[in-house]
Amino acid sequence: xxxxDLLAALQGVNSEVAERESADWPSFNxxxxxxxxxxxxxxxxxxxxxxxDATGIDNGVEASPRFTVVYHLLSTSNHVYIRVAADCLDSExxxxxxxxxxxxxxxxxxxxxxxxxxxxxxxxxxxxxxxxWDSYPYHPLRKDFPLAGHEEDLWDEExxxxxxxxxxxxxxxxxxxxxxxxxxxxxxxxxxxDESWSEEKEKPDA
Amino acid sequence: xxxxxxxxxxNSKVEGGVIVSKADAVINWIRTHSxxxxxxxxxxxxxxxxxxxxxxxxxxxxxxxxxxxxPRQSDVMIVAGxxxxxxxxxxxxIYDQMAEPKWVIAMGACASSGGMYRSYATLQGVDRxxxxxxxxxxxxPRPEALLDALIKLQDxxxxxxSAKDLLKIKS
Numbered sequence: 001x002x003x004x005d006l007l008a009a010l011q012g013v014n015s016e017v018a019e020r021e022s023a024d025w026p027s028f029n030x031x032x033x034x035x036x037x038x039x040x041x042x043x044x045x046x047x048x049x050x051x052x053d054a055t056g057i058d059n060g061v062e063a064s065p066r067f068t069v070v071y072h073l074l075s076t077s078n079h080v081y082i083r084v085a086a087d088c089l090d091s092e093x094x095x096x097x098x099x100x101x102x103x104x105x106x107x108x109x110x111x112x113x114x115x116x117x118x119x120x121x122x123x124x125x126x127x128x129x130x131x132x133w134d135s136y137p138y139h140p141l142r143k144d145f146p147l148a149g150h151e152e153d154l155w156d157e158e159x160x161x162x163x164x165x166x167x168x169x170x171x172x173x174x175x176x177x178x179x180x181x182x183x184x185x186x187x188x189x190x191x192x193x194d195e196s197w198s199e200e201k202e203k204p205d206a
Numbered sequence: 207x208x209x210x211x212x213x214x215x216x217n218s219k220v221e222g223g224v225i226v227s228k229a230d231a232v233i234n235w236i237r238t239h240s241x242x243x244x245x246x247x248x249x250x251x252x253x254x255x256x257x258x259x260x261x262x263x264x265x266x267x268x269x270x271x272x273x274x275x276x277p278r279q280s281d282v283m284i285v286a287g288x289x290x291x292x293x294x295x296x297x298x299x300i301y302d303q304m305a306e307p308k309w310v311i312a313m314g315a316c317a318s319s320g321g322m323y324r325s326y327a328t329l330q331g332v333d334r335x336x337x338x339x340x341x342x343x344x345x346x347p348r349p350e351a352l353l354d355a356l357i358k359l360q361d362x363x364x365x366x367x368s369a370k371d372l373l374k375i376k377s
Contacts, residue, residue, distance in 0.1 A: 132327070133292045140326055149326025156295030163298060165334045167291050170324040177322070190322075 002026055002080060006046065013041050020085055027083040032069075035086045036097045039071060043102055048073035048082055054099060054109035056117040057085075058143045066091035067119055071099060071106075088119060098124040116141035148172050173198045229369035237281070237307070237368065238360045239269040244280035244304060246297060249287025251314040251346040258349040265349075268356050277303040282359065283336070284352070288316040289329040301336045307371070309363070311355050312338045315345045 003019065003026035010017040014034040020027040030038045042048040053072040060066065065087035073082045088094035098121040099106040110121045111130040118139035121127055128134065133155040138145055152167035154160040174192030197203035243265075247255055258265045265271050274280045277300045289297055301310065312332050315321030318341045320330035332338060339362060340355045347355075 131292075138326075145326075147325060154291065154295055156299075159295035159298045159335070162302075163335050165294070165329075167326075168330065170320065170326065170328065170330060172324060175324055177324070 006042075006082070009046065010038055010041065013037050020083070022083060025081040025083055027085065030084055030086045032086040032088060032096060035069075035071075035084070036099065036102065038084060039073075039099055039102055042073060042082065042084070047075040047077050050074040050076050051099065051103035051105045051109070052081065054106050054113065056113040056119050056141075058117055058141065061144050064091055065089065067094035067117060069096045069113065069119060094119045095122060096120070097122050100124055115139070118142065147176060171199065174203075230367060233368040233372070234364045234366060238363045240272075241268075241270045241282045241309070241356070241359065241363070242272045242274050242280050243270050244277050244283040244300065245273045245275070246283050246285045246300065247287060248285070248289060248293060249314075249316060251286035251317070254346045254349055255284060255286045255313065255352065258352045263349040263353065265353065265356065268353065268360070270356055277301070278305060280304050281307070282309040282311060284311045284313055285317040285332045285336075285338075286313040286346075288321065288323055289332050289335070290327050291329055292327070294329045294332075294335050297332065298335045307366075307368070309339045309359055310336050311340045311342065311352075311359060313342045313352060313355070314347055315343065318343070321345060 006026060007017065007019055007028065010028060010030070014031055014037065016031045017038060018029045020029045028038075050073065051071065052074045053070075055070050057068040057070060058066060059068060067088040068085050069088065070083060070085045073084070074080075075082075086096065088096055094117070096119050098110055100110065101123065107124070107126065108130060110124055111126070111128060113119050114121060114127055115129040115131050116139055129136065132140065135155050136152070138150060140149070146169070148169035148171075149167070151169060154163075154165055154167060159165075174194040174197050177190040177192055179188040179190045192198065245252065245255055257263060259271060259273060270282070277283075281304075283301055283304065285297065301308070310332070312318045316323060316328070317332045320328050322345070324330075329335065340359050342351050342355045344351050
């Protein structure tokens with residue numbers, strides 16, 4: 001078993017490495033302070049030479065630990081994937097070590113996780129937002145961020161004054177718009193979850 | 207067959223190489239048939255915009271084949287695709303850099319209204335940031351729809367008081 005051998009080997013790096021529940025590939029939980037050491041061991045000693053994805057998880061506003069960082073690795077010689085997760089210690093200002101020193105590919109992935117979740121990566125060479133504009137004050141994939149967004153000023157001051165346009169919460173009109181799980185293709189057209197109101201019809205008072 | 211209307215049309219022997227017309231009609235005629243687009247391709251609509259320019263649909267039949275990637279040489283900005291709030295001020299800035307007279311076509315659902323992106327990141331219609339002359343429905347619209355929008359825009363250009371605007375005559 002790949003998972004058992006790996007687990008034993010990784011516990012040599014840090015004894016607290018444990019198996020993580022997974023539906024597909026071997027997956028491990030790792031203490032965040034030895035995350036880089038574990039990733040380095042996987043890369044140098046076990047052939048996991050390619051970083052496929054680095055991302056984050058918001059476990060919920062109440063959850064503790066709230067934020068988890070996840071690294072997906074691939075062995076290009078053995079063609080097997082592996083997943084390593086580490087919980088951030090601080091739920092208010094989550095901090096995680098950067099893997100850019102191991103894989104340059106981690107650069108943009110970690111910038112995206114920083115943009116969307118607000119996870120600060122230590123020793124990252126260029127930790128800026130990658131999708132939202134630099135002055136945006138929120139982290140949109142956090143569980144307490146509404147899909148429609150918040151009202152906000154446009155980032156360009158001149159255009160803001162010229163047009164008077166603001167960033168507005170998107171009109172949801174009964175959304176989000178989802179397709180039903182019905183088996184008929186014709187019924188899978190996405191519809192508003194709450195069809196009691198729309199752009200023409202006011203939302204009924206609760 | 208010789209048409210009996212031959213004498214009613216332009217006849218150089220009768221008129222001596224002179225055509226009498228209105229300045230508006232001449233200026234609008236010129237403008238109508240050489241609308242140089244600024245291709246503001248932001249998403250998948252831009253693929254249909256490219257198809258409109260390619261041989262099968264050939265937007266040059268309507269005089270709009272000179273896609274200029276410099277706003278200073280463009281007459282009509284075709285906003286093709288989803289405009290995010292991050293991109294919106296840049297779209298406006300490019301519009302501001304275009305020389306007068308200028309027009310805007312909002313191509314597709316996203317540019318017209320935000321389309322299916324009712325989200326925190328998407329501008330809900332490019333008319334919040336630039337004045338739009340023609341909206342094209344579709345997700346994405348077929349090239350025929352864009353050609354139709356161009357013809358609609360040409361109809362609009364034909365009705366403008368170009369001479370008055372050029373000479374800055376106040377009515």
